[in-house]
Amino acid sequence: MSYFTFDESRPMDFIAIGRLCIDLNANEIHRPMEETRTFTKYVGGSPANITIAVAKLGKKSGFIGRVSDDQHGRFITNYLQERGIDTSCVITDKSGTVTGLAFTEIKSPTECSILMYRDNVADLKLEPADVSEEYIKNAKAIMISGTALAASPSREAVLKAVDLARKNGTVVFFDIDYRPYTWKSREEVGIYCSLVAEKSDVILGGREEFDLLEEPYGPLQNDDQATADRWFAHHAQIVLVKRGGDGSTAFTKDGQSFKGTTFPANVVKTFGAGDSFAGAFIYGLMNGWDIARCQQFGAASASIVVSSHSCSDAMPSAEEIQAVIDKHTTTV
Numbered sequence: 481m482s483y484f485t486f487d488e489s490r491p492m493d494f495i496a497i498g499r500l501c502i503d504l505n506a507n508e509i510h511r512p513m514e515e516t517r518t519f520t521k522y523v524g525g526s527p528a529n530i531t532i533a534v535a536k537l538g539k540k541s542g543f544i545g546r547v548s549d550d551q552h553g554r555f556i557t558n559y560l561q562e563r564g565i566d567t568s569c570v571i572t573d574k575s576g577t578v579t580g581l582a583f584t585e586i587k588s589p590t591e592c593s594i595l596m597y598r599d600n601v602a603d604l605k606l607e608p609a610d611v612s613e614e615y616i617k618n619a620k621a622i623m624i625s626g627t628a629l630a631a632s633p634s635r636e637a638v639l640k641a642v643d644l645a646r647k648n649g650t651v652v653f654f655d656i657d658y659r660p661y662t663w664k665s666r667e668e669v670g671i672y673c674s675l676v677a678e679k680s681d682v683i684l685g686g687r688e689e690f691d692l693l694e695e696p697y698g699p700l701q702n703d704d705q706a707t708a709d710r711w712f713a714h715h716a717q718i719v720l721v722k723r724g725g726d727g728s729t730a731f732t733k734d735g736q737s738f739k740g741t742t743f744p745a746n747v748v749k750t751f752g753a754g755d756s757f758a759g760a761f762i763y764g765l766m767n768g769w770d771i772a773r774c775q776q777f778g779a780a781s782a783s784i785v786v787s788s789h790s791c792s793d794a795m796p797s798a799e800e801i802q803a804v805i806d807k808h809t810t811t812v
């Protein structure tokens with residue numbers, strides 16, 4: 481069953497819009513940040529990670545965003561280019577902004593947190609004029625990350641991109657990707673993310689993230705099926721509720737639901753699970769796979785990334801993901 485159509489005549493498979501940042505992941509793991517002395521630098525930012533995942537799986541990918549006019553900005557752009565990701569819409573911001581930094585604290589496999597430095601960041605300076613209709617029209621799908629709605633002018637740029645995607649039949653994926661930094665209030669999150677959710681074909685988020693979208697309008701559904709139905713009343717065809725180590729449930733507009741399990745992992749840190757899951761899940765959907773197989777692929781990819789030190793660098797190939805599935809799935 482196909483829930484939407486990817487226009488196969490388009491040259492670009494997948495583009496994302498939003499933040500391009502840097503992760504500084506603690507080298508001395510199982511230690512609080514106060515005692516951490518050294519970090520390894522990786523490209524980061526949830527939509528960047530997802531794009532890197534999709535590109536690693538072989539899809540022709542690109543990005544719409546702004547980077548700082550310094551060594552960090554050039555590091556990010558070069559990294560994307562080395563991975564074959566189109567950077568023609570990655571703009572160098574000349575207004576004196578900086579690259580967002582995410583310092584990750586890995587206290588234990590289950591106690592991870594992120595300390596974000598996001599004052600005056602280049603990614604939130606993306607302007608509506610940076611969003612080209614031609615670029616969106618040439619892509620089969622676009623991914624929106626909720627964090628890009630946190631402030632203007634990035635907020636307006638993203639709203640424009642979503643409208644152009646709908647107008648041109650580009651499939652819209654929306655990852656709520658709630659990060660408390662930068663947003664002024666929870667209400668603001670709910671209102672702006674709802675605007676995009678209403679126009680999206682596929683919405684991904686955790687239970688608390690979906691609650692955030694319901695909060696300003698009420699009542700809180702506290703029920704995944706009711707939440708999914710709320711978005712099915714708009715454009716959504718698939719609503720996926722992620723539940724960390726407990727897996728995920730995908731709801732489809734035709735009334736079905738699919739429970740996704742997880743694969744065993746030697747967990748180093750938990751972040752990156754959502755991005756790797758999303759990248760592999762989207763890859764499956766773009767290949768026309770059934771939902772259960774997409775979820776399985778996503779979960780296997782996430783099991784690899786949570787077992788690794790990085791997010792972006794660790795995004796696996798299709799063969800690596802399949803090897804995990806083959807190892808843990810018994811055939812009858």
Ligand SMILES: Nc1ncnc2c1ncn2[C@@H]1O[C@H](COP(=O)(O)OP(=O)(O)OP(=O)(O)O)[C@@H](O)[C@H]1O
Pocket residue numbers: 686722723724725726727728741742743744745747750751752753754755757778779780782783786
């Ligand atoms: N500890 C784990 N072991 C194995 N698989 C996991 C683990 N945690 C998450 N996953 C897999 O990754 C998927 C997405 O994880 P999760 O729900 O944590 O996303 P998220 O909250 O977006 O993650 P992130 O921490 O990257 O923001 C899960 O549905 C599951 O398949």
Ligand SMILES: O=C(O)C[C@@H](O)[C@H](O)C(=O)CO
Pocket residue numbers: 499501503523524525526527529582594751752753754755791
């Ligand atoms: O999204 C971010 O800005 C940080 C990510 O790169 C980070 O590694 C993470 O949280 C992935 O979920």
